[in-house]
Amino acid sequence: ELTTIDQGIQLKDVHFSYQPGKEILHGVNINVDPGQMVALVGPTGSGKTTVMNLLNRFYDLDSGQITFDGTEIKEMDLFSLRENVGIVLQDPQLFSGTIGENIKFGKPEASDDEMIAAAQQARIHDFIMTLDDGYDTMISDENTIFSAGQKQLMSIARTIMTNPKLLILDEATSNVDTVTEAQIQAAMDNVIAGRTSFVIAHRLKTILNADKIVVLRDGQVIEEGNHQAL
Numbered sequence: 001e002l003t004t005i006d007q008g009i010q011l012k013d014v015h016f017s018y019q020p021g022k023e024i025l026h027g028v029n030i031n032v033d034p035g036q037m038v039a040l041v042g043p044t045g046s047g048k049t050t051v052m053n054l055l056n057r058f059y060d061l062d063s064g065q066i067t068f069d070g071t072e073i074k075e076m077d078l079f080s081l082r083e084n085v086g087i088v089l090q091d092p093q094l095f096s097g098t099i100g101e102n103i104k105f106g107k108p109e110a111s112d113d114e115m116i117a118a119a120q121q122a123r124i125h126d127f128i129m130t131l132d133d134g135y136d137t138m139i140s141d142e143n144t145i146f147s148a149g150q151k152q153l154m155s156i157a158r159t160i161m162t163n164p165k166l167l168i169l170d171e172a173t174s175n176v177d178t179v180t181e182a183q184i185q186a187a188m189d190n191v192i193a194g195r196t197s198f199v200i201a202h203r204l205k206t207i208l209n210a211d212k213i214v215v216l217r218d219g220q221v222i223e224e225g226n227h228q229a230l
């Protein structure tokens with residue numbers, strides 16, 4: 001069962017600079033309704049990753065507001081904010097340990113049944129079962145059991161385990177084979193379904209599926225709407 005939010009996410013007139021005097025976001029407004037999937041698109045350097053960083057409060061705003069389910073995130077306890085936000089990065093870190101421990105990273109007390117269900121939804125279970133030691137296979141970030149695409153599937157499995165209220169997903173751009181591509185698509189559909197999501201989108205299919213497309217350019221929203229409107 002998904003945990004949902006009632007009031008969505010709002011960025012209101014967000015100004016932000018990493019360094020004084022060098023503003024990167026110039027008054028960004030984005031509204032995400034509960035359960036919506038928003039695709040963030042825009043050229044390199046337009047500010048997509050910066051928006052993602054701010055949603056997770058890695059930095060403070062210069063001015064403006066970000067609200068999460070009705071509460072300004074700067075008023076929230078960092079622990080509870082991060083507990084509610086799940087991030088799937090393009091190049092996720094895996095740590096030394098078993099595959100199972102890596103999937104249970106955010107929820108070590110989870111049962112093996114929960115872990116397997118998450119891996120199935122993330123379309124990585126079948127691959128894990130081809131390994132001699134299955135979920136007990138030892139991995140580290142350096143060894144090469146997983147391809148780049150499969151690492152993203154592992155990260156999706158992890159995120160499904162923690163059942164976050166808000167999902168932030170940086171879609172992998174690396175060239176993956178068509179089978180992995182289809183698995184990533186299915187895994188993304190599963191983790192996004194019914195969950196309020198921000199996706200830094202690189203694939204056309206993701207953009208077409210979005211409830212809302214937000215186009216960033218030079219730190220400003222230049223267009224917003226669904227794909228029919230744009």
Ligand code: ATP
Nearest residue numbers: 018019024042043044045046047048049050051216
């Ligand atoms: P890409 O598609 O290449 O990931 P992006 O749209 O995510 O690009 P950002 O990474 O948000 O863009 O970068 C926006 C601007 O902020 C760029 O000019 C970048 O150089 C600058 N920037 C990003 N991170 C930092 C940082 N840690 N310190 C200083 N400037 C930064």
